[in-house]
Amino acid sequence: MKTYTTHQHLNYLETVQWPIGQTPLLNLAATAAAAGLPDSVRLLAKAEWFNLSGSVKDRAARRIIQTAEAEGKLWPGMTLLDSSSGNMALSYASLGRLHGYKVKLFVPANATPARLTLLQNYSIDLTLTDPALGSDGAMAAARALAAQNPRYFYANQYDNPANWEAYYATLAPEVWQQTGGQVTHFVAGVGSGGTFTGAARWLKECNPAIFCATVQPQTEKEGIKGLKFMATAVPPKTYDPSLADAHLAVTAVEANATRQLLADCEGLSVGPSGGANVAAALQLGRTLDQGTIVTLFPDDSRYYS
Ligand SMILES: Cc1ncc(COP(=O)(O)O)c(C=O)c1O
Incomplete structure:
Protein backbone atom coordinates (compact mmCIF):
# COMPACT_ATOMS: atom_id res chain seq x y z
CA MET A 1 0.00 0.00 0.00
CA LYS A 2 1.29 3.47 -0.87
CA THR A 3 1.71 5.77 2.10
CA TYR A 4 1.72 9.55 1.98
CA THR A 5 3.47 12.02 4.23
CA THR A 6 1.64 15.17 5.26
CA HIS A 7 3.90 17.10 2.92
CA GLN A 8 2.81 14.95 -0.04
CA HIS A 9 -0.83 15.56 0.87
CA LEU A 10 -0.19 19.29 0.88
CA ASN A 11 1.49 19.11 -2.49
CA TYR A 12 -1.52 17.26 -3.84
CA LEU A 13 -3.94 19.82 -2.40
CA GLU A 14 -1.93 22.68 -3.85
CA THR A 15 -2.42 21.28 -7.34
CA VAL A 16 -6.23 21.11 -7.11
CA GLN A 17 -7.81 23.66 -9.47
CA TRP A 18 -10.89 25.61 -8.47
CA PRO A 19 -13.86 24.06 -10.28
CA ILE A 20 -14.52 26.03 -13.45
CA GLY A 21 -15.59 24.23 -16.62
CA GLN A 22 -15.84 20.49 -17.32
CA THR A 23 -19.47 20.69 -16.15
CA PRO A 24 -21.83 17.70 -16.50
CA LEU A 25 -23.89 17.36 -19.68
CA LEU A 26 -27.34 16.24 -18.52
CA ASN A 27 -29.64 14.13 -20.69
CA LEU A 28 -33.12 15.67 -20.38
CA ALA A 29 -34.86 12.59 -21.81
CA ALA A 30 -37.86 12.74 -19.47
CA THR A 31 -38.49 16.42 -20.24
CA ALA A 32 -38.16 15.80 -23.98
CA ALA A 33 -40.63 12.91 -23.79
CA ALA A 34 -43.10 14.90 -21.66
CA ALA A 35 -42.93 17.76 -24.19
CA GLY A 36 -43.72 15.38 -27.06
CA LEU A 37 -40.33 15.23 -28.80
CA PRO A 38 -39.70 12.03 -30.75
CA ASP A 39 -37.15 9.55 -29.25
CA SER A 40 -34.85 10.36 -32.18
CA VAL A 41 -34.42 13.95 -30.91
CA ARG A 42 -32.09 14.14 -27.90
CA LEU A 43 -32.13 17.13 -25.54
CA LEU A 44 -28.97 17.74 -23.48
CA ALA A 45 -27.94 20.61 -21.19
CA LYS A 46 -24.70 21.71 -19.50
CA ALA A 47 -25.21 22.20 -15.75
CA GLU A 48 -23.25 25.43 -15.25
CA TRP A 49 -24.09 25.87 -11.57
CA PHE A 50 -21.23 23.42 -10.92
CA ASN A 51 -18.79 26.29 -11.53
CA LEU A 52 -17.05 27.91 -8.53
CA SER A 53 -19.43 30.82 -7.90
CA GLY A 54 -22.49 29.00 -9.22
CA SER A 55 -22.84 30.19 -12.82
CA VAL A 56 -21.54 30.00 -16.37
CA ALA A 155 -12.84 44.52 -17.50
CA ASN A 156 -15.75 45.59 -19.74
CA GLN A 157 -17.41 42.20 -20.21
CA TYR A 158 -19.69 43.56 -22.96
CA ASP A 159 -16.79 44.55 -25.24
CA ASN A 160 -13.92 42.32 -24.06
CA PRO A 161 -13.13 39.52 -26.58
CA ALA A 162 -11.83 37.36 -23.70
CA ASN A 163 -15.52 36.96 -22.76
CA TRP A 164 -16.56 35.06 -25.90
CA GLU A 165 -13.13 33.41 -26.20
CA ALA A 166 -13.78 31.66 -22.87
CA TYR A 167 -16.70 29.72 -24.36
CA TYR A 168 -14.81 29.13 -27.61
CA ALA A 169 -11.91 27.63 -25.64
CA THR A 170 -13.87 25.65 -23.04
CA LEU A 171 -17.65 25.22 -23.32
CA ALA A 172 -17.85 24.28 -27.01
CA PRO A 173 -14.99 21.72 -26.98
CA GLU A 174 -16.59 20.14 -23.89
CA VAL A 175 -19.92 19.86 -25.75
CA TRP A 176 -18.17 18.29 -28.73
CA GLN A 177 -16.29 15.81 -26.59
CA GLN A 178 -19.23 14.94 -24.32
CA THR A 179 -21.52 14.23 -27.32
CA GLY A 180 -18.80 12.39 -29.24
CA GLY A 181 -19.22 14.98 -32.02
CA GLN A 182 -22.94 14.19 -32.37
CA VAL A 183 -24.25 17.66 -31.49
CA THR A 184 -26.48 18.93 -34.33
CA HIS A 185 -28.09 22.00 -32.70
CA PHE A 186 -26.86 24.51 -30.13
CA VAL A 187 -29.25 26.84 -28.30
CA ALA A 188 -28.21 29.63 -25.88
CA GLY A 189 -29.69 32.81 -24.42
CA VAL A 190 -27.91 36.12 -24.89
CA GLY A 191 -26.97 38.73 -22.30
CA SER A 192 -23.47 39.85 -23.25
CA GLY A 193 -23.72 37.26 -26.03
CA GLY A 194 -20.39 35.74 -24.98
CA THR A 195 -21.71 32.23 -24.40
CA PHE A 196 -23.57 32.05 -27.69
CA THR A 197 -20.89 33.74 -29.80
CA GLY A 198 -17.90 31.77 -28.49
CA ALA A 199 -19.60 28.39 -28.50
CA ALA A 200 -21.36 28.84 -31.87
CA ARG A 201 -18.14 30.05 -33.51
CA TRP A 202 -16.15 27.01 -32.33
CA LEU A 203 -18.91 24.52 -33.17
CA LYS A 204 -19.42 25.93 -36.67
CA GLU A 205 -15.67 25.84 -37.33
CA CYS A 206 -15.76 22.17 -36.34
CA ASN A 207 -18.88 21.36 -38.33
CA PRO A 208 -20.54 24.18 -40.32
CA ALA A 209 -23.81 22.19 -40.43
CA ILE A 210 -24.41 22.65 -36.69
CA PHE A 211 -27.52 24.83 -36.33
CA CYS A 212 -27.03 27.59 -33.76
CA ALA A 213 -29.94 29.55 -32.29
CA THR A 214 -30.09 32.40 -29.79
CA VAL A 215 -32.77 32.64 -27.12
CA GLN A 216 -34.22 36.07 -26.47
CA PRO A 217 -37.15 37.38 -24.43
CA GLN A 218 -40.26 37.80 -26.60
CA THR A 219 -40.65 41.45 -25.53
CA GLU A 220 -38.54 44.06 -23.78
CA LYS A 221 -40.73 43.69 -20.70
CA GLU A 222 -40.36 39.92 -20.00
CA GLY A 223 -37.70 40.46 -17.33
CA ILE A 224 -36.00 37.04 -17.73
CA LYS A 225 -32.88 37.67 -15.61
CA GLY A 226 -29.62 37.39 -17.54
CA LEU A 227 -31.21 37.72 -21.00
CA LYS A 228 -31.39 40.86 -23.14
CA PHE A 229 -33.95 41.88 -25.73
CA MET A 230 -31.36 42.65 -28.38
CA ALA A 231 -33.63 44.80 -30.58
CA THR A 232 -33.48 47.62 -28.00
CA ALA A 233 -30.38 46.78 -25.87
CA VAL A 234 -27.03 48.56 -26.23
CA PRO A 235 -25.42 46.08 -28.67
CA PRO A 236 -22.49 44.27 -26.96
CA LYS A 237 -19.35 43.81 -29.08
CA THR A 238 -19.10 40.32 -27.59
CA TYR A 239 -22.24 39.26 -29.49
CA ASP A 240 -22.00 38.25 -33.16
CA PRO A 241 -25.54 37.82 -34.54
CA SER A 242 -24.18 36.60 -37.90
CA LEU A 243 -23.52 33.21 -36.22
CA ALA A 244 -27.23 32.71 -35.50
CA ASP A 245 -29.30 30.49 -37.79
CA ALA A 246 -32.42 31.48 -35.82
CA HIS A 247 -33.54 33.64 -32.91
CA LEU A 248 -36.02 31.84 -30.66
CA ALA A 249 -38.38 34.04 -28.63
CA VAL A 250 -39.58 32.95 -25.19
CA THR A 251 -41.97 34.60 -22.72
CA ALA A 252 -41.33 34.71 -18.97
CA VAL A 253 -44.44 32.57 -18.53
CA GLU A 254 -43.00 29.87 -20.86
CA ALA A 255 -39.61 30.05 -19.11
CA ASN A 256 -41.22 29.52 -15.71
CA ALA A 257 -43.52 26.74 -16.94
CA THR A 258 -40.44 24.98 -18.31
CA ARG A 259 -38.60 25.39 -14.99
CA GLN A 260 -41.56 23.62 -13.40
CA LEU A 261 -41.44 20.86 -16.04
CA LEU A 262 -37.70 20.37 -15.35
CA ALA A 263 -38.35 20.17 -11.62
CA ASP A 264 -41.13 17.61 -12.12
CA CYS A 265 -39.39 15.49 -14.79
CA GLU A 266 -35.71 15.70 -13.82
CA GLY A 267 -35.61 16.88 -10.20
CA LEU A 268 -33.74 20.02 -11.33
CA SER A 269 -34.27 23.49 -9.90
CA VAL A 270 -32.81 25.80 -12.54
CA GLY A 271 -32.72 29.59 -12.96
CA PRO A 272 -35.08 31.51 -15.28
CA SER A 273 -32.70 31.71 -18.25
CA GLY A 274 -32.17 27.92 -18.02
CA GLY A 275 -35.96 27.54 -18.24
CA ALA A 276 -35.97 29.89 -21.26
CA ASN A 277 -33.16 27.93 -22.95
CA VAL A 278 -34.99 24.63 -22.58
CA ALA A 279 -38.33 26.18 -23.65
CA ALA A 280 -36.58 27.38 -26.83
CA ALA A 281 -34.84 24.02 -27.35
CA LEU A 282 -38.23 22.29 -27.09
CA GLN A 283 -39.72 24.72 -29.67
CA LEU A 284 -36.87 23.78 -32.01
CA GLY A 285 -37.06 20.06 -31.18
CA ARG A 286 -40.72 19.92 -32.18
CA THR A 287 -39.72 20.92 -35.73
CA LEU A 288 -37.13 18.09 -36.07
CA ASP A 289 -37.31 14.38 -36.97
CA GLN A 290 -33.93 13.67 -35.42
CA GLY A 291 -30.96 15.40 -33.86
CA THR A 292 -28.99 16.17 -30.71
CA ILE A 293 -29.87 19.57 -29.28
CA VAL A 294 -27.47 20.98 -26.70
CA THR A 295 -28.31 23.93 -24.47
CA LEU A 296 -27.21 25.09 -21.04
CA PHE A 297 -28.41 25.97 -17.58
CA PRO A 298 -26.46 29.21 -16.87
CA ASP A 299 -27.25 28.81 -13.15
CA ASP A 300 -29.66 27.13 -10.73
CA SER A 301 -32.42 28.66 -8.62
CA ARG A 302 -30.34 29.42 -5.52
CA TYR A 303 -29.94 33.14 -6.40
CA TYR A 304 -33.58 33.87 -7.19
CA SER A 305 -35.11 34.34 -3.74
C1 LIG B 1 -28.48 33.71 -15.58
C2 LIG B 1 -27.84 34.11 -16.85
N1 LIG B 1 -28.28 33.58 -17.99
C3 LIG B 1 -27.77 33.93 -19.18
C4 LIG B 1 -26.76 34.86 -19.29
C5 LIG B 1 -26.24 35.24 -20.64
O1 LIG B 1 -24.90 34.87 -20.85
P1 LIG B 1 -23.98 35.74 -21.80
O2 LIG B 1 -23.65 37.01 -21.06
O3 LIG B 1 -22.77 34.90 -22.03
O4 LIG B 1 -24.75 36.04 -23.04
C6 LIG B 1 -26.29 35.44 -18.13
C7 LIG B 1 -25.25 36.47 -18.17
O5 LIG B 1 -24.99 37.17 -17.20
C8 LIG B 1 -26.82 35.06 -16.88
O6 LIG B 1 -26.39 35.60 -15.72
Missing part, protein backbone atom coordinates in the same frame (compact mmCIF):
# COMPACT_ATOMS: atom_id res chain seq x y z
CA LYS A 57 -19.95 33.46 -15.95
CA ASP A 58 -16.97 32.05 -14.04
CA ARG A 59 -15.64 30.87 -17.40
CA ALA A 60 -15.66 34.43 -18.78
CA ALA A 61 -14.36 36.09 -15.59
CA ARG A 62 -11.42 33.69 -15.36
CA ARG A 63 -10.42 34.28 -18.98
CA ILE A 64 -10.83 38.07 -18.71
CA ILE A 65 -8.53 38.14 -15.67
CA GLN A 66 -5.94 35.73 -17.11
CA THR A 67 -5.85 37.53 -20.48
CA ALA A 68 -5.43 40.95 -18.84
CA GLU A 69 -2.60 39.59 -16.67
CA ALA A 70 -0.87 38.05 -19.70
CA GLU A 71 -1.23 41.31 -21.68
CA GLY A 72 0.21 43.38 -18.80
CA LYS A 73 -3.06 45.28 -18.25
CA LEU A 74 -3.72 43.93 -14.74
CA TRP A 75 -1.15 43.55 -11.98
CA PRO A 76 -1.11 43.17 -8.18
CA GLY A 77 -2.58 46.11 -6.32
CA MET A 78 -4.95 47.09 -9.14
CA THR A 79 -8.72 47.29 -8.92
CA LEU A 80 -10.90 45.37 -11.35
CA LEU A 81 -13.91 47.48 -12.38
CA ASP A 82 -17.04 46.33 -14.24
CA SER A 83 -20.83 46.18 -14.27
CA SER A 84 -23.06 43.13 -14.17
CA SER A 85 -26.70 42.18 -13.85
CA GLY A 86 -25.71 39.70 -11.12
CA ASN A 87 -23.87 36.49 -11.97
CA MET A 88 -20.75 38.13 -13.43
CA ALA A 89 -20.55 40.26 -10.27
CA LEU A 90 -20.31 37.10 -8.18
CA SER A 91 -17.70 35.67 -10.54
CA TYR A 92 -15.61 38.85 -10.35
CA ALA A 93 -16.00 39.03 -6.56
CA SER A 94 -14.91 35.45 -6.11
CA LEU A 95 -12.17 35.20 -8.77
CA GLY A 96 -10.99 38.80 -8.40
CA ARG A 97 -10.42 38.32 -4.68
CA LEU A 98 -8.92 34.85 -5.29
CA HIS A 99 -6.35 36.40 -7.65
CA GLY A 100 -5.59 39.16 -5.10
CA TYR A 101 -7.30 42.14 -6.74
CA LYS A 102 -9.59 44.81 -5.35
CA VAL A 103 -13.00 44.71 -7.05
CA LYS A 104 -15.35 47.62 -7.82
CA LEU A 105 -18.74 46.72 -9.31
CA PHE A 106 -21.88 48.47 -10.52
CA VAL A 107 -24.99 46.29 -10.27
CA PRO A 108 -28.64 47.31 -10.81
CA ALA A 109 -30.48 47.65 -7.49
CA ASN A 110 -33.09 45.13 -8.66
CA ALA A 111 -30.53 42.27 -8.71
CA THR A 112 -32.03 39.48 -6.63
CA PRO A 113 -31.72 39.88 -2.83
CA ALA A 114 -29.96 36.48 -2.63
CA ARG A 115 -27.21 37.73 -4.99
CA LEU A 116 -26.86 41.07 -3.23
CA THR A 117 -26.56 39.31 0.15
CA LEU A 118 -23.91 36.96 -1.20
CA LEU A 119 -21.97 39.81 -2.82
CA GLN A 120 -21.79 41.50 0.56
CA ASN A 121 -19.85 38.46 1.87
CA TYR A 122 -16.91 39.55 -0.29
CA SER A 123 -14.65 42.51 0.49
CA ILE A 124 -15.62 44.46 -2.62
CA ASP A 125 -16.80 47.97 -3.43
CA LEU A 126 -20.39 47.61 -4.68
CA THR A 127 -22.52 50.44 -6.08
CA LEU A 128 -26.20 49.82 -6.84
CA THR A 129 -27.56 51.60 -9.92
CA ASP A 130 -31.05 52.69 -11.02
CA PRO A 131 -33.13 49.52 -11.46
CA ALA A 132 -35.20 51.18 -14.20
CA LEU A 133 -32.07 51.41 -16.37
CA GLY A 134 -31.21 47.72 -15.89
CA SER A 135 -27.81 46.32 -16.87
CA ASP A 136 -27.32 49.06 -19.51
CA GLY A 137 -27.51 51.67 -16.72
CA ALA A 138 -24.93 49.80 -14.63
CA MET A 139 -22.69 49.55 -17.72
CA ALA A 140 -22.93 53.31 -18.35
CA ALA A 141 -21.89 54.02 -14.72
CA ALA A 142 -18.87 51.70 -14.94
CA ARG A 143 -17.86 53.18 -18.28
CA ALA A 144 -18.06 56.74 -16.91
CA LEU A 145 -15.85 55.87 -13.91
CA ALA A 146 -13.31 54.07 -16.14
CA ALA A 147 -13.12 57.12 -18.42
CA GLN A 148 -12.50 59.44 -15.44
CA ASN A 149 -10.00 57.20 -13.72
CA PRO A 150 -7.56 55.12 -15.83
CA ARG A 151 -5.95 53.47 -12.79
CA TYR A 152 -8.81 50.95 -12.76
CA PHE A 153 -8.60 47.82 -14.90
CA TYR A 154 -11.96 48.14 -16.71
Whole structure:
Protein backbone atom coordinates (compact mmCIF):
# COMPACT_ATOMS: atom_id res chain seq x y z
CA MET A 1 0.00 0.00 0.00
CA LYS A 2 1.29 3.47 -0.87
CA THR A 3 1.71 5.77 2.10
CA TYR A 4 1.72 9.55 1.98
CA THR A 5 3.47 12.02 4.23
CA THR A 6 1.64 15.17 5.26
CA HIS A 7 3.90 17.10 2.92
CA GLN A 8 2.81 14.95 -0.04
CA HIS A 9 -0.83 15.56 0.87
CA LEU A 10 -0.19 19.29 0.88
CA ASN A 11 1.49 19.11 -2.49
CA TYR A 12 -1.52 17.26 -3.84
CA LEU A 13 -3.94 19.82 -2.40
CA GLU A 14 -1.93 22.68 -3.85
CA THR A 15 -2.42 21.28 -7.34
CA VAL A 16 -6.23 21.11 -7.11
CA GLN A 17 -7.81 23.66 -9.47
CA TRP A 18 -10.89 25.61 -8.47
CA PRO A 19 -13.86 24.06 -10.28
CA ILE A 20 -14.52 26.03 -13.45
CA GLY A 21 -15.59 24.23 -16.62
CA GLN A 22 -15.84 20.49 -17.32
CA THR A 23 -19.47 20.69 -16.15
CA PRO A 24 -21.83 17.70 -16.50
CA LEU A 25 -23.89 17.36 -19.68
CA LEU A 26 -27.34 16.24 -18.52
CA ASN A 27 -29.64 14.13 -20.69
CA LEU A 28 -33.12 15.67 -20.38
CA ALA A 29 -34.86 12.59 -21.81
CA ALA A 30 -37.86 12.74 -19.47
CA THR A 31 -38.49 16.42 -20.24
CA ALA A 32 -38.16 15.80 -23.98
CA ALA A 33 -40.63 12.91 -23.79
CA ALA A 34 -43.10 14.90 -21.66
CA ALA A 35 -42.93 17.76 -24.19
CA GLY A 36 -43.72 15.38 -27.06
CA LEU A 37 -40.33 15.23 -28.80
CA PRO A 38 -39.70 12.03 -30.75
CA ASP A 39 -37.15 9.55 -29.25
CA SER A 40 -34.85 10.36 -32.18
CA VAL A 41 -34.42 13.95 -30.91
CA ARG A 42 -32.09 14.14 -27.90
CA LEU A 43 -32.13 17.13 -25.54
CA LEU A 44 -28.97 17.74 -23.48
CA ALA A 45 -27.94 20.61 -21.19
CA LYS A 46 -24.70 21.71 -19.50
CA ALA A 47 -25.21 22.20 -15.75
CA GLU A 48 -23.25 25.43 -15.25
CA TRP A 49 -24.09 25.87 -11.57
CA PHE A 50 -21.23 23.42 -10.92
CA ASN A 51 -18.79 26.29 -11.53
CA LEU A 52 -17.05 27.91 -8.53
CA SER A 53 -19.43 30.82 -7.90
CA GLY A 54 -22.49 29.00 -9.22
CA SER A 55 -22.84 30.19 -12.82
CA VAL A 56 -21.54 30.00 -16.37
CA LYS A 57 -19.95 33.46 -15.95
CA ASP A 58 -16.97 32.05 -14.04
CA ARG A 59 -15.64 30.87 -17.40
CA ALA A 60 -15.66 34.43 -18.78
CA ALA A 61 -14.36 36.09 -15.59
CA ARG A 62 -11.42 33.69 -15.36
CA ARG A 63 -10.42 34.28 -18.98
CA ILE A 64 -10.83 38.07 -18.71
CA ILE A 65 -8.53 38.14 -15.67
CA GLN A 66 -5.94 35.73 -17.11
CA THR A 67 -5.85 37.53 -20.48
CA ALA A 68 -5.43 40.95 -18.84
CA GLU A 69 -2.60 39.59 -16.67
CA ALA A 70 -0.87 38.05 -19.70
CA GLU A 71 -1.23 41.31 -21.68
CA GLY A 72 0.21 43.38 -18.80
CA LYS A 73 -3.06 45.28 -18.25
CA LEU A 74 -3.72 43.93 -14.74
CA TRP A 75 -1.15 43.55 -11.98
CA PRO A 76 -1.11 43.17 -8.18
CA GLY A 77 -2.58 46.11 -6.32
CA MET A 78 -4.95 47.09 -9.14
CA THR A 79 -8.72 47.29 -8.92
CA LEU A 80 -10.90 45.37 -11.35
CA LEU A 81 -13.91 47.48 -12.38
CA ASP A 82 -17.04 46.33 -14.24
CA SER A 83 -20.83 46.18 -14.27
CA SER A 84 -23.06 43.13 -14.17
CA SER A 85 -26.70 42.18 -13.85
CA GLY A 86 -25.71 39.70 -11.12
CA ASN A 87 -23.87 36.49 -11.97
CA MET A 88 -20.75 38.13 -13.43
CA ALA A 89 -20.55 40.26 -10.27
CA LEU A 90 -20.31 37.10 -8.18
CA SER A 91 -17.70 35.67 -10.54
CA TYR A 92 -15.61 38.85 -10.35
CA ALA A 93 -16.00 39.03 -6.56
CA SER A 94 -14.91 35.45 -6.11
CA LEU A 95 -12.17 35.20 -8.77
CA GLY A 96 -10.99 38.80 -8.40
CA ARG A 97 -10.42 38.32 -4.68
CA LEU A 98 -8.92 34.85 -5.29
CA HIS A 99 -6.35 36.40 -7.65
CA GLY A 100 -5.59 39.16 -5.10
CA TYR A 101 -7.30 42.14 -6.74
CA LYS A 102 -9.59 44.81 -5.35
CA VAL A 103 -13.00 44.71 -7.05
CA LYS A 104 -15.35 47.62 -7.82
CA LEU A 105 -18.74 46.72 -9.31
CA PHE A 106 -21.88 48.47 -10.52
CA VAL A 107 -24.99 46.29 -10.27
CA PRO A 108 -28.64 47.31 -10.81
CA ALA A 109 -30.48 47.65 -7.49
CA ASN A 110 -33.09 45.13 -8.66
CA ALA A 111 -30.53 42.27 -8.71
CA THR A 112 -32.03 39.48 -6.63
CA PRO A 113 -31.72 39.88 -2.83
CA ALA A 114 -29.96 36.48 -2.63
CA ARG A 115 -27.21 37.73 -4.99
CA LEU A 116 -26.86 41.07 -3.23
CA THR A 117 -26.56 39.31 0.15
CA LEU A 118 -23.91 36.96 -1.20
CA LEU A 119 -21.97 39.81 -2.82
CA GLN A 120 -21.79 41.50 0.56
CA ASN A 121 -19.85 38.46 1.87
CA TYR A 122 -16.91 39.55 -0.29
CA SER A 123 -14.65 42.51 0.49
CA ILE A 124 -15.62 44.46 -2.62
CA ASP A 125 -16.80 47.97 -3.43
CA LEU A 126 -20.39 47.61 -4.68
CA THR A 127 -22.52 50.44 -6.08
CA LEU A 128 -26.20 49.82 -6.84
CA THR A 129 -27.56 51.60 -9.92
CA ASP A 130 -31.05 52.69 -11.02
CA PRO A 131 -33.13 49.52 -11.46
CA ALA A 132 -35.20 51.18 -14.20
CA LEU A 133 -32.07 51.41 -16.37
CA GLY A 134 -31.21 47.72 -15.89
CA SER A 135 -27.81 46.32 -16.87
CA ASP A 136 -27.32 49.06 -19.51
CA GLY A 137 -27.51 51.67 -16.72
CA ALA A 138 -24.93 49.80 -14.63
CA MET A 139 -22.69 49.55 -17.72
CA ALA A 140 -22.93 53.31 -18.35
CA ALA A 141 -21.89 54.02 -14.72
CA ALA A 142 -18.87 51.70 -14.94
CA ARG A 143 -17.86 53.18 -18.28
CA ALA A 144 -18.06 56.74 -16.91
CA LEU A 145 -15.85 55.87 -13.91
CA ALA A 146 -13.31 54.07 -16.14
CA ALA A 147 -13.12 57.12 -18.42
CA GLN A 148 -12.50 59.44 -15.44
CA ASN A 149 -10.00 57.20 -13.72
CA PRO A 150 -7.56 55.12 -15.83
CA ARG A 151 -5.95 53.47 -12.79
CA TYR A 152 -8.81 50.95 -12.76
CA PHE A 153 -8.60 47.82 -14.90
CA TYR A 154 -11.96 48.14 -16.71
CA ALA A 155 -12.84 44.52 -17.50
CA ASN A 156 -15.75 45.59 -19.74
CA GLN A 157 -17.41 42.20 -20.21
CA TYR A 158 -19.69 43.56 -22.96
CA ASP A 159 -16.79 44.55 -25.24
CA ASN A 160 -13.92 42.32 -24.06
CA PRO A 161 -13.13 39.52 -26.58
CA ALA A 162 -11.83 37.36 -23.70
CA ASN A 163 -15.52 36.96 -22.76
CA TRP A 164 -16.56 35.06 -25.90
CA GLU A 165 -13.13 33.41 -26.20
CA ALA A 166 -13.78 31.66 -22.87
CA TYR A 167 -16.70 29.72 -24.36
CA TYR A 168 -14.81 29.13 -27.61
CA ALA A 169 -11.91 27.63 -25.64
CA THR A 170 -13.87 25.65 -23.04
CA LEU A 171 -17.65 25.22 -23.32
CA ALA A 172 -17.85 24.28 -27.01
CA PRO A 173 -14.99 21.72 -26.98
CA GLU A 174 -16.59 20.14 -23.89
CA VAL A 175 -19.92 19.86 -25.75
CA TRP A 176 -18.17 18.29 -28.73
CA GLN A 177 -16.29 15.81 -26.59
CA GLN A 178 -19.23 14.94 -24.32
CA THR A 179 -21.52 14.23 -27.32
CA GLY A 180 -18.80 12.39 -29.24
CA GLY A 181 -19.22 14.98 -32.02
CA GLN A 182 -22.94 14.19 -32.37
CA VAL A 183 -24.25 17.66 -31.49
CA THR A 184 -26.48 18.93 -34.33
CA HIS A 185 -28.09 22.00 -32.70
CA PHE A 186 -26.86 24.51 -30.13
CA VAL A 187 -29.25 26.84 -28.30
CA ALA A 188 -28.21 29.63 -25.88
CA GLY A 189 -29.69 32.81 -24.42
CA VAL A 190 -27.91 36.12 -24.89
CA GLY A 191 -26.97 38.73 -22.30
CA SER A 192 -23.47 39.85 -23.25
CA GLY A 193 -23.72 37.26 -26.03
CA GLY A 194 -20.39 35.74 -24.98
CA THR A 195 -21.71 32.23 -24.40
CA PHE A 196 -23.57 32.05 -27.69
CA THR A 197 -20.89 33.74 -29.80
CA GLY A 198 -17.90 31.77 -28.49
CA ALA A 199 -19.60 28.39 -28.50
CA ALA A 200 -21.36 28.84 -31.87
CA ARG A 201 -18.14 30.05 -33.51
CA TRP A 202 -16.15 27.01 -32.33
CA LEU A 203 -18.91 24.52 -33.17
CA LYS A 204 -19.42 25.93 -36.67
CA GLU A 205 -15.67 25.84 -37.33
CA CYS A 206 -15.76 22.17 -36.34
CA ASN A 207 -18.88 21.36 -38.33
CA PRO A 208 -20.54 24.18 -40.32
CA ALA A 209 -23.81 22.19 -40.43
CA ILE A 210 -24.41 22.65 -36.69
CA PHE A 211 -27.52 24.83 -36.33
CA CYS A 212 -27.03 27.59 -33.76
CA ALA A 213 -29.94 29.55 -32.29
CA THR A 214 -30.09 32.40 -29.79
CA VAL A 215 -32.77 32.64 -27.12
CA GLN A 216 -34.22 36.07 -26.47
CA PRO A 217 -37.15 37.38 -24.43
CA GLN A 218 -40.26 37.80 -26.60
CA THR A 219 -40.65 41.45 -25.53
CA GLU A 220 -38.54 44.06 -23.78
CA LYS A 221 -40.73 43.69 -20.70
CA GLU A 222 -40.36 39.92 -20.00
CA GLY A 223 -37.70 40.46 -17.33
CA ILE A 224 -36.00 37.04 -17.73
CA LYS A 225 -32.88 37.67 -15.61
CA GLY A 226 -29.62 37.39 -17.54
CA LEU A 227 -31.21 37.72 -21.00
CA LYS A 228 -31.39 40.86 -23.14
CA PHE A 229 -33.95 41.88 -25.73
CA MET A 230 -31.36 42.65 -28.38
CA ALA A 231 -33.63 44.80 -30.58
CA THR A 232 -33.48 47.62 -28.00
CA ALA A 233 -30.38 46.78 -25.87
CA VAL A 234 -27.03 48.56 -26.23
CA PRO A 235 -25.42 46.08 -28.67
CA PRO A 236 -22.49 44.27 -26.96
CA LYS A 237 -19.35 43.81 -29.08
CA THR A 238 -19.10 40.32 -27.59
CA TYR A 239 -22.24 39.26 -29.49
CA ASP A 240 -22.00 38.25 -33.16
CA PRO A 241 -25.54 37.82 -34.54
CA SER A 242 -24.18 36.60 -37.90
CA LEU A 243 -23.52 33.21 -36.22
CA ALA A 244 -27.23 32.71 -35.50
CA ASP A 245 -29.30 30.49 -37.79
CA ALA A 246 -32.42 31.48 -35.82
CA HIS A 247 -33.54 33.64 -32.91
CA LEU A 248 -36.02 31.84 -30.66
CA ALA A 249 -38.38 34.04 -28.63
CA VAL A 250 -39.58 32.95 -25.19
CA THR A 251 -41.97 34.60 -22.72
CA ALA A 252 -41.33 34.71 -18.97
CA VAL A 253 -44.44 32.57 -18.53
CA GLU A 254 -43.00 29.87 -20.86
CA ALA A 255 -39.61 30.05 -19.11
CA ASN A 256 -41.22 29.52 -15.71
CA ALA A 257 -43.52 26.74 -16.94
CA THR A 258 -40.44 24.98 -18.31
CA ARG A 259 -38.60 25.39 -14.99
CA GLN A 260 -41.56 23.62 -13.40
CA LEU A 261 -41.44 20.86 -16.04
CA LEU A 262 -37.70 20.37 -15.35
CA ALA A 263 -38.35 20.17 -11.62
CA ASP A 264 -41.13 17.61 -12.12
CA CYS A 265 -39.39 15.49 -14.79
CA GLU A 266 -35.71 15.70 -13.82
CA GLY A 267 -35.61 16.88 -10.20
CA LEU A 268 -33.74 20.02 -11.33
CA SER A 269 -34.27 23.49 -9.90
CA VAL A 270 -32.81 25.80 -12.54
CA GLY A 271 -32.72 29.59 -12.96
CA PRO A 272 -35.08 31.51 -15.28
CA SER A 273 -32.70 31.71 -18.25
CA GLY A 274 -32.17 27.92 -18.02
CA GLY A 275 -35.96 27.54 -18.24
CA ALA A 276 -35.97 29.89 -21.26
CA ASN A 277 -33.16 27.93 -22.95
CA VAL A 278 -34.99 24.63 -22.58
CA ALA A 279 -38.33 26.18 -23.65
CA ALA A 280 -36.58 27.38 -26.83
CA ALA A 281 -34.84 24.02 -27.35
CA LEU A 282 -38.23 22.29 -27.09
CA GLN A 283 -39.72 24.72 -29.67
CA LEU A 284 -36.87 23.78 -32.01
CA GLY A 285 -37.06 20.06 -31.18
CA ARG A 286 -40.72 19.92 -32.18
CA THR A 287 -39.72 20.92 -35.73
CA LEU A 288 -37.13 18.09 -36.07
CA ASP A 289 -37.31 14.38 -36.97
CA GLN A 290 -33.93 13.67 -35.42
CA GLY A 291 -30.96 15.40 -33.86
CA THR A 292 -28.99 16.17 -30.71
CA ILE A 293 -29.87 19.57 -29.28
CA VAL A 294 -27.47 20.98 -26.70
CA THR A 295 -28.31 23.93 -24.47
CA LEU A 296 -27.21 25.09 -21.04
CA PHE A 297 -28.41 25.97 -17.58
CA PRO A 298 -26.46 29.21 -16.87
CA ASP A 299 -27.25 28.81 -13.15
CA ASP A 300 -29.66 27.13 -10.73
CA SER A 301 -32.42 28.66 -8.62
CA ARG A 302 -30.34 29.42 -5.52
CA TYR A 303 -29.94 33.14 -6.40
CA TYR A 304 -33.58 33.87 -7.19
CA SER A 305 -35.11 34.34 -3.74
C1 LIG B 1 -28.48 33.71 -15.58
C2 LIG B 1 -27.84 34.11 -16.85
N1 LIG B 1 -28.28 33.58 -17.99
C3 LIG B 1 -27.77 33.93 -19.18
C4 LIG B 1 -26.76 34.86 -19.29
C5 LIG B 1 -26.24 35.24 -20.64
O1 LIG B 1 -24.90 34.87 -20.85
P1 LIG B 1 -23.98 35.74 -21.80
O2 LIG B 1 -23.65 37.01 -21.06
O3 LIG B 1 -22.77 34.90 -22.03
O4 LIG B 1 -24.75 36.04 -23.04
C6 LIG B 1 -26.29 35.44 -18.13
C7 LIG B 1 -25.25 36.47 -18.17
O5 LIG B 1 -24.99 37.17 -17.20
C8 LIG B 1 -26.82 35.06 -16.88
O6 LIG B 1 -26.39 35.60 -15.72
